[in-house]
Amino acid sequence: MTLESFVSVSNNSDFPIQNIPFGIFSTSDKPTPRVGTAIGDKAVDLSEVAKAGLLDGIQGLNDPVKIFSESSLNTFMSLGRPVWRATRLAIQDILSKDNAKLRDNSELLQKVLVPLTEVKMHLPARIGDYTDFYCSREHATNVGIMFRGKDNALQPNWLHIPVGYHGRASSVVVSGTDIRRPAGQKLPAKDAKAPVFGPSGRLDIELEVGWFVGKGNNLGEKIDINDAQDHIFGLVLVNDWSARDIQAWEYVPLGPFLGKSFGTSISPWIVTMDALEPFLVSGPVQASPEPLPYLQENKPSAYDINLEVQIKPAESSKFETVTVSNLKHMYWSVTQQLAHHTVNGCNMRSGDMGATGTISGPEKGSYGSLLEITWSGRDKITFEDGVERTFLQDGDEVKITGKAGKDSSLGYSIGFGECSGKILPCLYQ
Structure with missing residues (x-):
């Protein structure tokens, strides 16, 4: 029997009674x-x-x-x-x-x-710590091809571990919060030897999904891969805004820093793992190489969640879709991310947040960043009114939505609401 509410719920609502987000x-x-x-x-x-x-x-x-x-x-x-x-x-x-x-x-x-x-x-939680992963094989491959060539696209460790870095919890903001264009060091030209300081000229989006730790673990103990789902309270949509020019100069040898820490937007409603359980599917095959035992899963751990990014350029009057992807494309699952995070004894606490990294599918229309869609600025995105973009300009607005079960036979779908933000001009030159 279908569960129904006395509260009126439209057929396309993100929040039927089967959802109950927090x-x-x-x-x-x-x-x-x-x-x-x-x-x-x-x-x-x-x-x-x-x-x-x-x-x-x-x-x-x-x-x-x-x-x-x-x-x-x-x-x-x-x-x-x-x-x-x-x-x-x-x-x-x-x-x-x-x-x-x-x-x-x-x-x-x-x-x-x-x-x-x-x-x-x-914000739904006090976020003590935030870790951003890099778990889409398609995204990592695309970026690798751009900067290292096709033969060296994936780093040697990528197929063995869910790669991640420690993000900045203080600049995680709730959907609808404006994002200020960051300034920092960047190379004025590809062959330049010294950097200049100024506003980022290659401001990007990253289509991601975030997960919140519910019950944590003690310092020195790990969360077993078979128990990891019970430690994840639920998922949110994430836009990990990225300044690609600042990031390109700073990331060697320790990885992202100022190019990432100026703002990360999340949707405000946490959708529970129980609500998403009907949409569990098998993820990409992990056979060559096979993960080490502590990362091996014997049941479906990917989620069939359709994800969409829309942009409204400052000169335009409406949002237009720039990419459509799906969480099921992600190589390393959220449970593998959590198990790997704690295998060294790192203690996770309630409210800690992880994010998947950019989620890209196999085709250009499913790439999760402007870096990929425009192939590092080579190809322009043309909107219906003729406005063109390679990266974000001041006044541009970005909206991410997600839905599980949109085309299922269940009779309902589970949504997340919006993850949105508008770019404000930089304060520094």
Whole structure:
């Protein structure tokens, strides 16, 4: 029997009752951020649901009023997957068309249901640490061909480990936050011997998916690959904005730094792994070479999530699609990323975030960065009104969306909302 809600949900909604994402929001009449979920075009104030006693009795969820009145999801995420699952099922029951407790209580409904157009979204967690990976084989190959040639596209370690670097947690921002064009050192020409300082002229997007650690691990202990999914609370969309000219000068020998740390945008609703479980699929074959035992998975670990990037140039009046990709293309899974991250005993904490790195598919129309789409600026993107781009200009707006089950027979699809941002002019010359 199909699960249905008494709340009206359109067929193309990102947030059917089968989703139940978690986020942090506030409203003008109640400016204190608190925990909510989304259904249809409404936010559900879980602090009010808890105050009404509708979340009492969930094993392991002690003091739901306190937990869902907090301004981050960290405490809730630390409770572990059995609590997340039981809470999500309880919320689905409360919102179902056959449950009268909320449906027929008009006074409580006024407090609980808020139009999404009237809420302000906040970062869903206090992000203590952020690691960005480099896990799309197509993306790594494309970049390698551009800068090292076809014969040396992939570095020798790439097919053995999920490559990553430590990103900057302080500059992770929620969708809708403007991004300031960064300045830094860059080479004025390819054959130049010395750098100059100035605004980045090769500002790029990176289509990524992020994952949040729920329950962490102790220092010195690892998270086993077979348990990794139980430690991941859920996924968000990510745009890891990149200044390619700054990055190109600085990345030898220690990797990305100022070319990445000026801003990373994420969508505000964390979609749980339970909601995404129906869309698990087998990822790319990892047979030559075979991963070391601690990275080997014996069940599907990729997710069939359609991803789309749209850009509205500053001179234009509408967004246009520049690429369509899918998370299932990614070579190293999110569970492999987490298992590798902790195999040396690195302790992960609730609210820590990882990101996949740019997700590119096998065709040009599925590349996840302007660097690839324009092949390092060689080929221009032409929009319908004749505007052209190789990299982002001031005033350009970028919007990433994602959907699982868009073409499935399940009768619903799971979305993430938007991950968007607008480029502001650099403050320094």
